[in-house]
Amino acid sequence: MNVQGTKKQTHSIVDFIINKRKHIEKFFIIMVIICAFLNTFVEINYDLTKYLPDTTPSQQGISVMRKEFGYPGTARVMIDNVTLYQAKAYKDRIEAVDGVDMVVWADTKKDVYQSGEFISSKDIDEYYKNGYSVMDITFDEGDASKKTSKAIDKIMAITGDKGHFTGSAVQSKSLSENLNIEVKKATVICVGLILVTLILTTTSWFEPILFLLIMGVAIIINMGTNIFLGEISFLTSSVGPVLQLAVAMDYSIFLIHSFTAEREKGMSLEDAIAVAIRHSAKSILACGVATFFGFIALSLMKFSIGFDMGVVLAKGIFCSVATVLFLMPSLIIRWSGLIEKTAHRSFLPPFGKFAKGVFKGRYAFVALALFVAFPAYIGKGMTDFVYGAQAVGAGVGTKAYEDDQLINKQFGRSNMMLVIVPNTSRVTEKALAKELDNLDYSKSVTSLADTLPDGLPESIIPESITSELHTKNYARILMYIKTKDESKLSFQCSDEIQSIVKKYYPKESYVVGTTPFTQDIKTTITSDYDFVDALSILSVAIVVMITFRSLLIPVLILIPIEIAIFINMLFPYLTGNRLIFMGYVIVSCIQLGATVDYAILMTNNFMESRARLGRKEATIDAIATTTPPLLTSATILTMVGYILYFTCSISAIADIGHLIGRGTVFGFTLVVTVLPALLYIFDKPIQKHMARMDRLREKKEAKQKALRQNLNSKLQFLNAHNEQSV
Template sequence: MEKKNTETGKKDKSNGLMIKIATFIVDRRNLFFLLFAIGIIFSLISSKWVKVENSLAAYLPDTTETRIGLDLMEDQFTTYGTAKVMVTNINKETADEIADRLEEDPDISMLTYDDSSDHFNNFSALYDITFVYLEDDDRALEALEKVKQDLDGYDIYVSTSMGDAAAEQINKEMQVVSIIVAIIVLSVLIFTSQTYAEVPVLILTFGASAILSAGTNFLMGTISFVSDSVTIVLQLALSVDYAVIFCNRYKEEHQLLDIREADIVALSKSIPEISSSCMTTVGGLLAMMLMQYGIGSDMAVCLIKAIFFSLMSVFLLMPGLLMIFGPLMDKTKHKNFVPKISFVGKMDYRTRHIMPVLFLAVVAAAFFLQNKCPYVYGYSLLETPVKNDTQIADERIRESFGENNFVALLVPAGSYDTEKKMLKDLESRTEVDHCVGLSNTEAMDGYMLTDKLTAREFSELLDLDYEEAQLLYTAYAVNDENYAKLVNGLSSYSIPLIDIIMFLYDEVEEGYVSLDDDMYDTLKDAHDQMKIAQDQLQGEDYSRMLVYLNLPQEGDETFAFLDEMHKVAGSYYPDGNVIIVGEPTSQYDLNKTFDRDNIVVSVGSILIVLAVLLFTFMSAGMPVLLIAVIQGAIWINFAFPTIQKTNIFFMSELIVSSIQMGANIDYAIVISGRFNELRDKMPKKEAIIETLNFAFPTIVTSGSMMALAGVFIGQLSSDGAISGIGQCLGRGTIISIFLVMFVLPQILLIGEKVIEKTSFKVSVPIKLDRGRGLMQVDGFVRGQVNGMVVGEMHAVVRGEVNALVSLGKMTPLSSDMEAELPEELKMINYDPEDVSGEKTEDRKGGTDNV
């Protein structure tokens, strides 16, 4: 008994503080209603300010080749709006007519279409369109919409990187998922509730936290489309436990106390309990912030912020809602729909020596299989349950004309001849289909853009007077400060075609050279086409070339050839920086970061959760057993893709493993914590049966929500990353629930001695306060009081009470409540005839024990 007093005595001051905090929150509920109302109104407005990043490559580390290349291209080059338009079910004559119509469109600067099978095949025509507007210019989208309208009546498929069509589609899909999940949540809450009126309390609490979380995303500047899409659903799945724990605690306290007092006491007990529970979830999310790949930090911050607002809603808003709905909750009680699962506990006890062995065997096999999990780093090898319009268009174009897999090769500018030699070298390799650069792009009459022409050749090309051409070349040499050519003569002086055309056009525009109308029109057409090519392929410091590959977007062969391209280009530019940018490079960079991130996230989440559990259970053995079960669930989860031979997006493993370790382990904590309480009070069999009956409602509430939320995200999203996260989360949660219900109890039963021997609970002697006469007592009290008591009291008394109770009530407890009493009261045998207050081995009673 003294040991029990020692262990509980340390909580006295903290409990007293919690009571004061809880009383303030409950009694000042109107203030918090006002603050939440203001915050919700602001969040509804500010949610429109959130900027969403739709590119996964944007979250690559700044040191990766892709990020360096993307930043360089944005600084050095101009990217015009482009689109691939495929018209199906037409003959060649109709295809040519459509091409003529498109060429007349003033918004189209370049149309690529010819008689080859690359542009007409199987009664389908493919038009590569380049608009006169930049890629991020809204007029480019308007021009594309105009093309669609002009082709109205034909079967067309459009593929373009312009606009946010994919993001808009994802938002629509997630709205559907949110509605379905909301219906599921409502159904689960009704099923697991004990009163119908508690459901609106839970819904209002979560709704407030969700709105506040979404409305503060603008503080992050920009969030990823993944975070924007799944945060609200994952927030519900991760944090609904908090409101359920508080509500259940309130109903428990309300059996003895009135609404206000039950609210206060329940909140005072729930704050530390819920705060401790959320630590493992936050710990798992913190591990995601250790990833090099920035989307991990992005999602972690969004989810941690969401959990914070969930806690604030439970602690500050929900107590007031319980005060409002409390009377209605009393009137709407119904029978418990959640069944007892005593049969599971009995089965677990009978199989306590079998299941752990089977678990070890399965986990060992799962560990081997998950190491061979077919991870992919792009969308080209992924299959999603549903497809959006963009995916359907890309698929149809790919079926008819094959896949265009290309990369942009950036090399130091300055030498057209070197570029030409390098492109020729690359085109000679079987892995390369063809290359596009200034040096191998035809301009006029068979001349390439960078071919050098003498004054005579140039005059013949444009039908320009030779003397005028000589004067033009002279002006170019002076402008270029190439005076040696003037001295040695202009007859052998040659200038790249693109450079002399650009120079001549500028001279005409500035009025130094006059041309007739026909000549000017020819020059202007040539200039406009060359300017578009120059803007896209020639920068101030770098030249850009497109290399089309005969390889898939990702894979060992593709990644090996990217390294080979570096060697080839490096041999032509030994002193320069060669950069390759494109989907293959992005996926190669992700492949490089994944190995490191996977280890860091796995080890980080285990260590953080382990630290939390060590202080929760004050035992080294218990955390290891719990983590072993959840880590086993993670390995089994990611063994499934290997067994099913289904590709999985790499990000799914990084994010879901963190969430599984941080959130699903709560289920194991509920069971192990309850078993720890009961194992010394009753036989082990009854303890494990009672534990599972106690834990099942909590696990089925939270677990079913997370599992179903994951399943619906996985089945209804057309985005490979989002769908993969949903599928893995849903499957992983189901596996975790199964293991904590059918494997963990057996492990706890046979590992009981390990838990006891590795316990490091320390009992610190405490000083009992004693006094006689007139005294004021403040704080949580446990002990004996003999005398007149005046004040507010929340206690269980074994003894005799003669007092006036106001603003509350005194309720006799039945013998059925005996098991729930503190150990000190169980050890006291009260004799109403004995009022001596003495406590001996045979006679304990006579005084009020508080």
């Protein structure tokens, strides 16, 4: 019996990719069709309250509120040039709109039990003055509800040109209507500018089209597989695809550059692509895995919008790497003639002189980076942050923003708090409402116990009215205060209100609203940051350590990346701008994930050059070789960031875009200047470590070789024995 004859012939994954390329193409075509269809069923969520942990007071209060009363959307409407009686008529018409739960105005308390007295409120100036009238509206359903949106449309039709609208429901409606248009606009601009950038930085007119096709396939597959999440946040939906396009473009550039280099050596088509896959796969997989785990760290946030964005972005990296390594080689082979026919000279100049200049200033670059690092780290922690829904409101220049400014100018701020207490005693409820009403910053307080005259039984009031403020188990008190939704003053007021409520109702009482919700976001997300930041750094460091089999290289790689992040996050403090903290956490991970790709490629090129050159020559060669692809990638990511910044009216998305754009510039600059200098300075311990690792690998290979030879000898002995037996 011939044992060797029964041994099956093995094929590498590279052989599979090349030999089965037609099947691979069919698989991706089917996946694109399926995922494009599935993407139409992915819901977009605009309600940030869904992402708070169930253990927070706000989420517990919202849960009780939804069960007992529903969780209402809110809005304010100001009507121009009306008399007091006309304002009352508008109020009645608005209150009759389907979807409107209650309209708080000067006559609200009297309307509850239909007194013949019209308006006797001493606070009438809060709702009517100088021919302007303002009303606070609560809806039957939430801010993002379709019913609420339709109700706002009807109210706008009632008020016509006289109406001005603000509030969370209006912001949510504006967000859902405008975001899709703005993202499409930003995407078209991004694709156009990316195409121009690729044309200028590649050596074939067809290569940019191939890159965009590959990324388009990966993005569609990623978006379609979001169906398994059920819904994604508006933030993820708007920035996810363009970030995937910008961050993952590197992988296709790595592969095509390697393929072109092998073809120029005279290799055949299939041999060149096989060598290109083997040569570039290490960098692609290392970059992809490092970026993947950097994004996965986001998914462990307690404020689960991080899970939403982290999973989608990490999945996007996986889809991109798989598409580049499996589909792109097939398309390169299919269209190789077109790629070669459309070849042109490089529009980029040689980077040899640039590399020599960077090398000459190596010590100055390192010294400057280290000098800036500490103050930048301290300064970024002094930035004034925004945590809540204020950051997702419409930006300067939009009608929603202008209306908000007009209403606040005439009547000041109006911030709604919803107090939920057990329905146990009208006396206690009335005392609580009175104390809340007497607070200096209180604008109005509406409760059933405080509104009904003493001795009048609740049973004579229609249930349609009482159900707005009372259920069998709970009472609801509507309170409006004269503060912003998010500020130090509003947080102080919220704390005082909550302490007063707890004084009367120590158990099962809640204060719900934008301000207490924002306070809980702040508490949750600030505790998330240190954990997420440390985990993302650790995961990237482990991937780099495994890739280069070194403990020192991850440290050297992370130094310029982290300094770039510190400097980027320092700028809002220097310019006096408030920064959305959610964006701060997200962009820290994105900048780390994107920039580590640059650092891995630079280090990999240095190590390859160092194997055949001295450390000076290897450093210069690594800079000259790495800068062109990094310049392409960094230019694309910077453009994507700034396009989001300039085209999006939503503050949160614009801020994220600005941070990404600016952060990429700093990341690219420090990776090209500081990292090569660190590799040069620490060359001796790096080479010593690598030599030791090579010796260990050689010993391991020698052992494996000896084992194989021993096994072959035994097999030959068995074969000879079997032949003699026969």
